[in-house]
Amino acid sequence: MVTITLMKQNTYEETSLRQKIEDIFQFHFDKGNPIRPGDIILLKPNLLSASSPEKRITTDPAIVKTAAKAVLDRLGKPVIGDSPGLDRFPSVAEKTGMKAVADELGIPIVELTDPIPAPVSSSARFHRIDLARLALEADLIINLPKLKTHAQMLLTLGVKNLFGTVVGQQKASWHYNVGLNRDLFAELHLDIYQALPSSFTILDGIWCMEGHGPGNGTPRFLGLLAASEDAVNLDIAISRILHATPESFPLYRAAERRNLIVSSPCIFFTHDTPESFAFNDFDIPHLDSLHLIPAFLDIFSKRFLVSRPVQNPDLCIRCRKCEEICAAHAVILDSNGKLHFNYNKCIRCFCCQEVCPNNAIEFQKGALLKLMDSFKK
Ligand code: SF4
Ligand code: SF4
Structure with a gap:
């Protein structure tokens, strides 16, 4: 059974957001796999570039802060980390508001470095993928993507956000090696997702980006929070809510080839249902086929x-x-x-x-x- 939480959330105001994030933690962790005192928890936001939160390119710092507080309450050790694709890490940490969060809570914020071979399975499409050591050695990754359109991959959600665990310029090398082939790129994203230790995704869909994402689109309010241990099926549920056709979504095609897609009655939505979100005018890019x-x-x-x-x-x-x-x-x-x-x-x-x-x-x-x-x- 795959469990996906969908919630309406209209604001990044801390008290209100904290309640929702706490609900997610109680439902998914305290009843299932609790965070143990001393666990190293990597908080992995989308830190694509040195942009202010209002541009909606990066995960809102309020999401990262409330998730970090929930980890601290359970005596875990949160570390905020990413490997930005475009700008220098200190400037990204400053401008996105992540450094302020880390300073206020007294927790580390680090650039993901030190690539080591990931334990890819024998059935993976790529047999050698190097990922940041911290991402591979953390007890848990709390994956905190921003909901955005993506000119190459249609949407960037939970699975795509973990491509950020590829260190620095190695991302550009993968782009170069995989080339034009979006299906191959989606296979790579699934290989990375499956090679990482356990991850849990909380999607920032309150303010999103539509149109020319992931860096030059238009901010759009959706008022949505979503969470699951299964980022693949979470992403597919969100793509359906946004009325993206499955055949236009490379991740969907790759997940289907691997039999990873779960449907009713093996999927369970908590809090809100997909039907309670009606976004039929979300501006999704048209990709070449x-x-x-x-x-x-x-x-x-x-x-x-x-x-x-x-x-x-x-x-x-x-x-x-x-x-x-x-x-x-x-x-x-x-x-x-x-x-x-x-x-x-x-x-x-x-x-x-x-x-x-x-x-x-x-x-x-x-x-x-x-x-x-x-x-x-
Ligand atoms: S196209 Fe954009 S990135 Fe390239 S030189 Fe001009 S402003 Fe800079
Ligand atoms: S390969 Fe083409 S699309 Fe990619 S960065 Fe170079 S010019 Fe731009």
């Missing part, structure tokens, strides 16, 4: 069919962050401030769009997506 393109058409499809990054010169401030993040070395800024993309090398990982501080990289629809759009009209 890359999984439908045969491998031998790879170069052709990259060039002509799928969406490709383009510069908006009016917004570009010439910071070169896109150039620095690009693992494929597919973008160069010239001395006139013009970006040159090599679309044969570009793996459409969307990292340049994520890292751009001024929303100056747009993805121009490829012929395939335009064709699909025309069928929808």
Whole structure:
């Protein structure tokens, strides 16, 4: 039986939020697998970049703070940790409000470093994955994702948030190795999820991001908290609430291939039901159907069919962050401030769009997506 808690929660105000997080802890931990005194608990928020909480790019500090307090009440040892993809850790910790939380509670906040081989199962798609030592050695990971859209993977929720346990630039290497193939990327996310020690996910869906997530979308209020030991089925439940079609969600396809998806009567919702949330206007990105393109058409499809990054010169401030993040070395800024993309090398990982501080990289629809759009009209 998979148990998923869904709760309406309209505010990050501490007293109100604390009550809800405490309910989650009492229901899922105190009755089941209690946190033991002295347990090392890694609190893993989404700390994508050095952004203020109001931008809704990162997990709200109030969620991290109330979860940390609940761990401290049970005499566990919380540690806030992540390996941000885009900015330096001290600046991320400061701007996202996480350092203030750590200082107030007197708990450590650390950058996830020291990659070691994870114990991937023999049935995993990838047989060598290095993850941060702390993530592998903690007694429990409390996974604290932000609900956001994702230009490459449709949505970033619980499972995707654990990709943050891959250390630093190794993330870019994975993007590069896995390339255009979203299904393979989703398989990697599942391998990481399954290789980590026990994790418990509490999803920050109070204020979210829709549209051009995960870094350049629009804040959207949903008033939702969700929690489960099973991040896969939690993510799928949330994708249904948001009216994302299963075939458009790479994680769904990967989970289905592994027989991980549970349905009624083996799934139990506590507090609220999925039907009590009606978000049929959530702005979800349209992804190219890359999984439908045969491998031998790879170069052709990259060039002509799928969406490709383009510069908006009016917004570009010439910071070169896109150039620095690009693992494929597919973008160069010239001395006139013009970006040159090599679309044969570009793996459409969307990292340049994520890292751009001024929303100056747009993805121009490829012929395939335009064709699909025309069928929808
Ligand atoms: S140009 Fe952008 S989308 Fe293309 S590989 Fe580089 S970072 Fe990824
Ligand atoms: S990251 Fe954005 S603003 Fe900076 S150079 Fe690239 S396109 Fe321009």
